[in-house]
Amino acid sequence: xxxxxxxxxxxxxxxxxxxxxxxxxxxxxxxxxxxxxxxxxxxxxxxxxxxxxxxxxxxxxxxxxxxxxxxxxxxxxxxxxxxxxxxxxxxxxxxxxxxxxxxxxxxxxxxxxxxxxxxxxxxxxxxxxxxxxxxxxxxxxxxxxxxxxxxxxxxxxxxxxxxxxxxxxxxxxxxxxxxxxxxxxxxxxxxxxxxxxxxxxxxxxxxxxxxxxxxxxxxxxxxxxxxxxxxxxxxxxxxxxxxxxxxxxxxxxxxxxxxxxxxxxxxxxxxxxxxxxxxxxxxxxxxxxxxxxxxxxxxxxxxxxxxxxxxxxxxxxxxxxxxxxxxxxxxxxxxxxxxxxxxxxxxxxxxxxxxxxxxxxxxxxxxxxxxxxxxxxxxxxxxxxxxxxxxxxxxxxxxxxxxxxxxxxxxxxxxxxxxxxxxxxxxxxxxxxxxxxxxxxxxxxxxxxxxxxxxxxxxxxxxxxxxxxxxxxxxxxxxxxxxxxxxxxxxxxxxxxxxxxxx
Amino acid sequence: xxxxxxxxxxxxxxxxxxxxxxxxxxxxxxxxxxxxxxxxxxxxxxxxxxxxxxxxxxxxxxxxxxxxxxxxxxxxxxxxxxxxxxxxxxxxxxxxxxxxxxxxxxxxxxxxxxxxxxxxxxxxxxxxxxxxxxxxxxxxxxxxxxxxxxxxxxxxxxxxxxxxxxxxxxxxxxxxxxxxxxxxxxxxxxxxxxxxxxxxxxxxxxxxxxxxxxxxxxxxxxxxxxxxxxxxxxxxxxxxxxxxxxxxxxxxxxxxxxxxxxxxxxxxxxxxxxxxxxxxxxxxxxxxxxxxxxxxxxxxxxxx
Numbered sequence: 001x002x003x004x005x006x007x008x009x010x011x012x013x014x015x016x017x018x019x020x021x022x023x024x025x026x027x028x029x030x031x032x033x034x035x036x037x038x039x040x041x042x043x044x045x046x047x048x049x050x051x052x053x054x055x056x057x058x059x060x061x062x063x064x065x066x067x068x069x070x071x072x073x074x075x076x077x078x079x080x081x082x083x084x085x086x087x088x089x090x091x092x093x094x095x096x097x098x099x100x101x102x103x104x105x106x107x108x109x110x111x112x113x114x115x116x117x118x119x120x121x122x123x124x125x126x127x128x129x130x131x132x133x134x135x136x137x138x139x140x141x142x143x144x145x146x147x148x149x150x151x152x153x154x155x156x157x158x159x160x161x162x163x164x165x166x167x168x169x170x171x172x173x174x175x176x177x178x179x180x181x182x183x184x185x186x187x188x189x190x191x192x193x194x195x196x197x198x199x200x201x202x203x204x205x206x207x208x209x210x211x212x213x214x215x216x217x218x219x220x221x222x223x224x225x226x227x228x229x230x231x232x233x234x235x236x237x238x239x240x241x242x243x244x245x246x247x248x249x250x251x252x253x254x255x256x257x258x259x260x261x262x263x264x265x266x267x268x269x270x271x272x273x274x275x276x277x278x279x280x281x282x283x284x285x286x287x288x289x290x291x292x293x294x295x296x297x298x299x300x301x302x303x304x305x306x307x308x309x310x311x312x313x314x315x316x317x318x319x320x321x322x323x324x325x326x327x328x329x330x331x332x333x334x335x336x337x338x339x340x341x342x343x344x345x346x347x348x349x350x351x352x353x354x355x356x357x358x359x360x361x362x363x364x365x366x367x368x369x370x371x372x373x374x375x376x377x378x379x380x381x382x383x384x385x386x387x388x389x390x391x392x393x394x395x396x397x398x399x400x401x402x403x404x405x406x407x408x409x410x411x412x413x414x415x416x417x418x419x420x421x422x423x424x425x426x427x428x429x430x431x432x433x434x435x436x437x438x439x440x441x442x443x444x445x446x447x448x449x450x451x452x453x454x455x456x457x458x459x460x461x462x463x464x465x466x467x468x469x470x471x472x473x474x475x476x477x478x479x480x481x482x483x484x485x486x487x488x489x490x491x492x493x494x495x496x497x498x499x500x501x502x503x
Numbered sequence: 504x505x506x507x508x509x510x511x512x513x514x515x516x517x518x519x520x521x522x523x524x525x526x527x528x529x530x531x532x533x534x535x536x537x538x539x540x541x542x543x544x545x546x547x548x549x550x551x552x553x554x555x556x557x558x559x560x561x562x563x564x565x566x567x568x569x570x571x572x573x574x575x576x577x578x579x580x581x582x583x584x585x586x587x588x589x590x591x592x593x594x595x596x597x598x599x600x601x602x603x604x605x606x607x608x609x610x611x612x613x614x615x616x617x618x619x620x621x622x623x624x625x626x627x628x629x630x631x632x633x634x635x636x637x638x639x640x641x642x643x644x645x646x647x648x649x650x651x652x653x654x655x656x657x658x659x660x661x662x663x664x665x666x667x668x669x670x671x672x673x674x675x676x677x678x679x680x681x682x683x684x685x686x687x688x689x690x691x692x693x694x695x696x697x698x699x700x701x702x703x704x705x706x707x708x709x710x711x712x713x714x715x716x717x718x719x720x721x722x723x724x725x726x727x728x729x730x731x732x733x734x735x736x737x738x739x740x741x742x743x744x745x746x747x748x749x750x751x752x753x754x755x756x757x758x759x760x761x762x763x764x765x766x767x768x769x770x771x772x773x774x775x776x777x778x779x780x781x782x783x784x785x786x787x788x789x790x791x792x793x794x795x796x797x798x799x800x801x802x803x804x805x806x807x
Contacts, residue, residue, distance in 0.1 A: 038758070040584040048542075124586075125541065125553045133546045176586040193595055194758020195669050220667055220756040224651055228666045232658050383534035383771075425546070 029213040031483060031500055034226045034235040038219040039197065042188065043176045044166035045119050045126035047494075054239060054495040055217055059199055060102075061166035061182035064093055064112065065159045067410045069309075069490040074410075075159040079107065079167055079183060083159055086148065091158040095145045099206045101169045102187040109141035114170035123174035131164050131414065156445040157411050164409070185210050185498060199497070210498035227252075227478050236480040237500070239491050242355055243296035246476035254298040255487040257475035258307050258408035261354065263347070263364070263468030264401040264419075266393060266428035272400075274339045278465035279320075280330040281400075284371035285364055285468060286322040294356045294363065295471060302469040304457045305415050306407045309489055312441070312453020317461050319469070327371040344374040346399035350385040353404050354473060361402050364468075375400075390425050400468065408489050412453050413442050420460065429466060434459065508792060515788045519781065523574070526780055527567055527773075535559070536583055536771035557583055570777075579781070580774035582767075589774035593760065593782050599669075600759040601786070603751075604744035606675070607682045612737055615687050619694025620721050623702060634691065642688025650681045650754045667755040678755045682748055686740035693736045697729040704728075730801050738794045742787045 035051050044061035047053045058066065064080035080093040099107040116139050119129040136152040155161055169181050180188055185207065186199040197217040201210065218235065220226050227245035229235040246252040263281075271277045287301040300308070301319035335341045347368070349361035361377055368375040378399075380388070388394050389401050403426075407415045416438050417423075422430045437459060441452035460466040477487040484501045537545075537553040554560045558569065573580060579590040618638075622631040657677065658666040665674050701707065702725055710724050747761015760779055767775035 040582075041586060043586075122552055122556065125549065125556060127542055127545070130542065130545050130549060133548070178587070193592075194599070218668055218756065220754075221762075222651075222754045225654065225667050225754055225756065228654055228659055232662070232666050234666055234668070382769075383538045386538045 029211070029502070030216065031212050031214075031237065031497070032216045032218060032229075032235040033237045033239070033495065034218050034220055034229050036219070036223070036226065036240050037221055038194065039217075041176055042178060042180050042191070042197070043124070043126070044168055044180050044182060045115075045124065045128050046176075047166050048127050048131075048164060050493045053493040054491075055197060055199070056180060056182075057166065057494040058184060058496045058498070059186045059215070060180050060184045060188060061168065062184045063163050063166055064095070065163040067160065067163050067490075069408075069488045070486075075163060078163075079112075080147075080162075088154045089152060090148055090150045091155075092142070093147045093149065093162070095147060096206065097145055099183050100204055101181050101183055102202055103169065103171075103181045105169050105171070107167070107169075107183050108144040109147040110144075110170045111167055112147055112165075113139040113141060114172065115165055115167045118168065118172065118174055119165070121174040124176050128164055128166070131161060154443060156443060156449065157413060160409065160411055186215065189214070208498075211501045212497045215497050230478040230480045233480065233482075236483045237485055237495070238478045239475075239487065239495055241476050241478050243476055246296075246478065248478070251481065252476060252478050253487055254296070254474040254476050255491055256307055256309070256489045257406075257473055257492045258489050259354065259404050259406050259473040259492070260302050260305050260307060261360075261402070261404045261470040261473060262302065262305060263470065264389065264403055264426065264428050265467050266398065267464075267466075268428070268430065269398040271334065271339050271341045271343050272345075272398065274334050274337075275465060276330040276334040277339060277341060278468075280327040280334070280371060281368065281373070281468055282320045282465055283323045283327040283330070284367055284373070285320075285470070286367060287319060287470065288322065290360060290363070290471070294359045296355075296474060296476070298474040299471040302472050303461055304412075304469070305405055305419055305467075306412050307472050307489065309410070310407065311411050312450050312457070314454040314457040316454075317458060324371055331372050341372070342374050344376060344397060346378045346397055347375050347402060348385065348388045348399050349377065349379050349402040351379045351381055353385075353402070357402070360470075364402075364470075391427075393428075402470075404473070406492065408492055412456070416456065417442070420466065429464070431464065434464070507795065511792065511795065515791075519784055519788075522780060522784060523571070523777065524567075526777055527570060528563070530768070530771065530773050530776050531563060531566075534771060536773065540584060540770065579778040582775045583772045584770055584775075585772075589772075589778040590782075592775055593763065593778040596758055596760040596763040596779075597782050597786070599757060600745065600747050600752075600761065603675075603678065603682065603748060603757065603759060604741060607679050607744060608686070608737065608741045610679070611683055611686045611690060611740070614683075615690035615694055616726065616733070619691040620698050620726060622691070623695045623698035624717070624721055626699060631695075635695070638688035638691040640688075641684035642692075644684070646681050646685065647750050647754070649684065650677070650751060653677050653681065654754075667757075669757065674755075678748075678751045678757055681751050682744065686737075686744075689740065690733065690736055693733050694729070697732050698725060701725045701729040727801060731798065734794055734797050734801070738790065741790055745786050745790065746783050 035054060037051055039052055039055060041052060042056060044056055047057040047061060062079050064078060065075050066078040068074060068076050079096050079099060081096050083091055083093045086092050095109060101107060116137070119126040135155060138150040140148045142148055149158060151158065167183060172181065183206070185205040186201055188197070189200040190198040199215045201213045220229065223242040223245055226238040227241045230238050230251065246254065265272045265278055267273055291297065291299055303317040303319050304313065331341045347361055347365045349357055351358060358379055361379065365375045365377040388399060389403055405415060405419065418426050420427050420429055420434055421438050422435050437452065437456045441449060441456055444452050475492060477491060479485050482503055484503055485499060536559070537550040541549055541553060558566060579588065581587060582589045582592050585592055618634050622634040625631055654666050654677065657664045664676050668674055707720065707725055710720055715724065747759050747764060749761040749765055751757065752759040752762040760783060764776065764779045767779060
């Protein structure tokens, strides 16, 4: 009886459902990519946000420069062919000629200037602008294809900084746009809100034509469904699936997702103002015990707030070995000197911050208890977490903040001021020596920059036990057997269709 | 009857206004949307710009005054996250929800009435027991789990149906089946119970004595009298579906109003929260009117 009714219902459904176009099945030379959440915006100036970047960045909108994430070529040309320093404060970029936007207008220096001014406008809330915060930048067109960027203070990594600025035509309004125009190999062909976004390859792209002709993006918030879609052949790439789903070696791969988890310590509050207490905290956490259990295989115990592929990474720093006895000794020594080591403090974690977040913080709280700390777990949601994380800090019970930090940009400068400088919004440290190190590394170039960042990392980790560094995290992607695509550290925030080929 | 509908309309308007006040202030108590919209390392000046742009710096009462003023002109304001009118965002999603709810409730109503009536007529039979057991399983199994298992079985193993999404008629089969189970089980039980009572009444015995055939006896004489409590439950279940089917929408990637509302709450997208609540409240209000009408049609005593 029920079956008959269901069949009847199907006929009814067919009559009631409006004609819907665009099946999500992969076509020839087309790929379907399944993302974790729908895009609320497609504005190029929001491309630093993960799912927006995966659609827009370098597919629709390009940048002057681009960081090489597959090799070690550093910053590579894209819309700028070359660049050099004119003086300490000024960089000159020579722009590529003959490039056209998808609306047919030519690309020139005025477009770059407008793109930057747009990020600074009050009429929108462009995210890119945060990378230019605190820098006084002046863009000057020397001629149509030459651009000078003057900065105060000097920015030795200007070519890297400018790799974040997506270029829009100078006609683009200051308000958020839903029709992004760019110089990239694809255009936004269709956006069925709630259902899918389709990009189509341009015939008049200035560079080499990519293999993929059309790309359809669909959105599923459930990771099991994303994985199932690739398994069923409905989608070709799921850039983010859960570790549990990633069980098929033929299609699933892990990649460093540029996130680092850590416990932020406020060095200004007892008992964490004592070095021995901070060292004890680090020795009391058995990092190896998490790998392949609560967290997936492939995560690496962290020795810095940035992933190992970052400039200035210090290979000589080793993660602390778990040593409960030594931790207890250190606490006892501190207690003997009058440090209130039995003060109760909170371990503040953010629910759903990463898969297994609650379990990780539960285990850490318990490990700290074993060493003699008086720790209590408090899981909070995003908005409340932010209050604990950023200055001014919350008064009352001392606390550690469990957090996850993303730096896929290739240079520590995007993290260090925020996290460690006396004036950094999320820094728990006030240390003039550290400030000087960060300031000088920020201003340095070449080998000197590498050396200074290495010194900074060594100082943070080995000398002042700045925080409870936990893990460099991994993400998992599933790639269908019809296409070739290798996820990298950049897959967290971009997915260049040009990197996809067909088998 | 007209009076009744008039009274209902007025009391519904009052409750809608109460809802606006409540939701407006409650949602603003939950925190600052700039903390959620902007990245964690956004500077204070970016946050300030965001708040200024969206009028979040004004005193609450001023914000409320603006909001009610705009509302009276039919303007629900813009979505904070999507930079487009909140009402458009909600209506796009609501069309999906409405279709899901309409199809599901139509199927559920037909199936539950037919199966429930037969079960009541053959009370104690194998059919009755099987129907009761299956409906109880359907009504109590977690839909999250059934949905995932259904995808694994019907999409991955058998390859009969698409896993999720929209596009063809086949995309609707799994979500509607999952949504079908719970109200089907509940309504079937109510139909069965109500029919049992009616079947024991004097007029049924009279009809039987006069030799009325079984089909006519069940579906014409008894059912109409047994329908009043059933309609109430159908109304309840339909209202739940109109509020969105969060789990089914989330798993199957169906762009309905349930997931939209949850996301809007998590992201403090105030204007979308309010628009979504107003639209669904209005839909439920209209549905209640329809149910009143159905009562009146079924029971002449109510018409006066």
